[in-house]
Amino acid sequence: VNGHSGTQPVNPINRKKLASWVGFSNLPNQVHRRSMRRGFNFTAMVVGESGLGKSTLINTLFETKLYEPKQIPAPGVDRGRTVQIESISADIEENGVRLKLTVVDTPGFGDFVNNDESWRPIVDNIEARFDAYLEQENRVNRLKLVDNRVHACIYFIQPTGHSLKPIDIEFMRRLHTKVNLIPVIAKADTLTEEEVVLSKRRVLADIAHHGIRIFQPPQYENEDEETIQENEEIISKVPFAVVGSDNIVRSPNGREVRGRAYPWGVIEVDNEEHCDFVKLRQMLVRTHMEELREHTNDILYENYRTDKLKAMGVSQDESVFKETNPAAKQAEERALHEAKLAKMEAEMKMVFQQKVQEKEQKLKQSEEELYARHREMKEALEKQRLDLEDKKRRVESGRPLTPEKGTKKRFGIGK
Ligand code: GTP
Known part of the structure; x- marks a missing residue:
């Protein structure tokens, strides 16, 4: 899509072979070097009821102790849950690539006497981040835009084996037009294999029934076989049944693994046969982080921005066009x-x-x-x-x- 209206003539593509090396094939390297210099930033939000393992999963995903382990309290004492929207940032580096990772942790909802509006502070937070970006874009000096928009929202579903709860549906319906929703079935180690399969089927049916749009790797034309297969595998696991742990345990064959040890055995976080954590990490970090950032900017933010300007009575594209085009201005006059x-x-x-x-x-x-x-x-x-x-x-x-x-x-x- 090139953003031009369909009425404009399309220039025919004239394929030519170059006689010698011009140099633009080096463009990807230039982009690569610039990105390495600038670094990347990514903001993930975690939403779900209290105690579903949000903080643990983030630590597991980025292999960083972003969150200190919460104290397991004495009976009757509050175990130190998240009570307000908190944002934690960390600069992490891997093979010379710098990533500023921000995690927005939200208070577990469903904990209050009245949960009717528990989605509101979260939607407000997402919109406030859009507004902050819009404000920077409207400034005269737009050189260094700081992007604090939420690029992905991991939504934690209780491992009940049942369908979604009304509060989950309400939440996702409020959020899906503003953020890339990634639903996960939390603490999947508490469900049997059959329960996981059944639970996924029910959740997907609910999501489809309520017209909720969740993030899925897009299938582009001209994609290579390997990528197509990779994407299909990821899609087949949605909603990801995850297990989080920042503890190292010893597996039955003596290896040290990240996992959870039970009297009957060990659940390995990084073992695809045990849970979908690997696939979630692959999508979120290894293969689709840029896609999530792009979708946030090009679709979600763009829609928000257009709605906002429309509500202010400005058809922004028209006004910008007239500002910059004297002929259009004259025609209007x-x-x-x-x-x-x-x-x-x-x-x-x-x-x-x-x-x-x-x-x-x-x-x-x-x-x-x-x-x-x-x-x-x-x-x-x-x-x-x-x-x-x-x-x-x-x-x-x-x-x-x-x-x-x-x-x-x-x-x-x-x-
Ligand atoms: P709030 O901050 O109150 O919203 O909680 P949270 O969702 O961040 O949960 P947290 O990560 O603090 O985990 C709560 C408890 O669940 C801790 O005791 C974790 O060890 C445990 N836990 C985390 N992930 C898992 C998991 O995948 N399976 C199981 N069985 N327990 C988990």
Whole structure:
């Protein structure tokens, strides 16, 4: 995807063979050297009920004692659980590659009397990190952006063997559009093999039913066979059934391994036949860390940013385009001007029609008055004509003229 609209012409690719070595094949090395110099950073968040082994798993993943072991308290005493969102960073180095690892530990939820809103502080924390990044992007000086966004969220599911609990579903639904969700079945050593299989099936069915999007290695075209197979193996293990331990124990064949020793045997953390820890680490650290960072930046953060700017009434792409493109700005101004003219014209038409109507009304009224007066005059004239004809007949017949009303009295005619 190149970000251009589909209406733009696509330049045909012209494949050419170079006559000699130009040097751009060295680009991956240049990127490699720059990355080595700058180092990487990665922020992982762990979410889940208290005591599910979040801190232990992080220590196991990065083979670092990021978290000091929590004291196992005397009965009745609080065992020192995480009570607020904590963020721990460590600079770790492997074969000259530096990684600044930050782990955001969240208080175990489900511990409170009212768990309805226990997702809120976690969503707030993720959004606050997006906001901090957005604020840096909006600064004039954007040279050194510090990326504290959460790149992956390991979600711990209780090893009950059952489906997801309502609180798990609510949580994942709130989180899946903001962070790469990686569900894991915690403390898998407490389940039998069949229970693990059944539990995974139920969890996946729940996830699909509720339309929750979890992170899975993307399958690209042109990928080599080995990578395709690797990705398929990872996908087949989701949700990862994990066991965490930062203790070294002796396996039955005498090897020293990271694991948990039980009276009936030893669970090896790094043994793929015992749990999915290796596959989780492979995806999170060895093969898909960059993918997780990219997906966070390109999809999750981008969606958040667009929604945020839209809510502020800014269609950001449009405004940036106009800022940087004078022709687009002019076109917009012309369109505005034309719209203003059209509005004025419509208003003038309306006023004109109104005036014509008023005039017509007035003309009609005076026409009616004229007719009425004409009728009156005609009637008066007709009356006069009749009177005169009557007088004429009397004169001709020798009869005396009947005095008009009132005349008799005035001249003493009659009694
Ligand atoms: P909070 O900080 O309260 O949220 O706890 P947490 O989820 O960080 O759990 P933590 O890592 O402190 O582990 C709690 C207890 O579970 C410790 O006694 C661990 O030794 C034990 N534990 C951790 N991982 C596993 C595991 O995979 N299997 C088993 N059986 N126990 C584990």
